[in-house]
Amino acid sequence: MSKLTRSQVQHDSGLIQARHNTQRWNENVKLELQNLAAATPAGTSLVAIQRHVAVTLATWDAVWGEYLHPKWAEQKMRLHGAQDMVLERYFMKLEEEAASVSQQEWGARKQLVVFFGNASIGTRGGWGAKAVLQACRKVVERPNSGKPTDRVPGRVVTVNEFRTSRFSSILNCPQPCEEELDSSKPTRPEGWKPKPGQVQDRLLWSAWSKRFEAPVRGLMWCPWLGFKKLREPAPKATAQQLVAQ
Template sequence: MAAFIRSNLTKSQRHVAVTLATWDAVWEEYLHPKWAEQKMRLHGAQEKVLERYFKKLEEEAATVSQQRWGTRKQLVVFFGNAGIGTRGGWGAKAVLQAFLKVVERPNNGRPTDRLPGKVVTVDEVHTSRVSSAMNSPQPCEEVLDRSKPTRLAGWRPPAGQAQRRLMGSAWSRRFEVSVPGLMWCPWLDQTTPGDIGKWVDRDCDAALNLQRAGESKWRPLELCRWQNRGAAPA
């Protein structure tokens, strides 16, 4: 045990010595203007890639709109406003700016040109854990007047009467680990005979919930946050 401790101590001392010896040189190189210029060029390239992707997405949406309704309807994008940990990749702010630049750009004045689109930011809370298929109004909301533009100020669902409508993570019995991106969706109150649930894609379900929340006059209760609600169970 003593030999193990002496070995680790020696390695730590060598690491500290090398760090102190190279500290000034490392930071001098790190702060060199050429790296800042490279970051700026990389940011510009990323923005162009995002713009091309969103323009392609807009063209595909316009084609579907033309086929279904005979006209190019306005494109509305629902964007989750939570921060994204990209580990050095594209941040949520950069993606949002690219969306705004492409989707909300003005048309060129010709009658056949596209309508300027719209980007709606939506709170992402609970969207990946809650089932998008179970989307009927909560029973505890029956006492509220749904003709109003918003719920009553300060209204909170009675304790235990708001259904969470949560999905469960998929679990591999063979490898004893969770399966990334796959969720089990129970049907709960919307059960039909012989239909007990289904597997769903986590990101697809979250996207449907973003759309549902963005289009709703009242944000769905299971997607709301309020004080003392508590975290969703694992």
């Protein structure tokens, strides 16, 4: 199962390397930047403003001599659209993996449908939910080239994650301990407590990826149903099945 994290996007797009470069290049004007930060013009004091102007004029040549170097513009151009390209390559990889599975299971490439959780993802570093959705649609929903061997255009369906729950809908019925209660009464008797072993765990657990040793985002499972299936005895063979054997 493929997984793309924020750190992977920042590394592959060059954001982490650009951050290291910025810190290293700023060392050339470290003293000037410290003086500028100390001489802040905050407030309405005439003395503070005059001091800020004096420090700015004193450090002007050194600061702009560094920032006008072509390496800063070249780094900015390298970062332009880099995150979008990383996201597009990721969805291209997912599309190829899905096509391979479809070919093995059904002998043909089926239409790929991606359900995208329409929830906010932190926008720090320019990687927001809207950017991820646009990159996904650009790859999955791109038109067919007309060749017989080309892929079938896919679909991206946005799913609203508002008021989603981590509780199993299968176990959303009354608990076994609640069967003895009078359903016509709106409240439980005072001091009533469920008996031990009569409360089922409705909370879903995150699915765990053995390959990446990490939880799979958005994939949950119900432990109570899983344990119940393990505890259930194997079905006994009927008389007709025994005769057939």
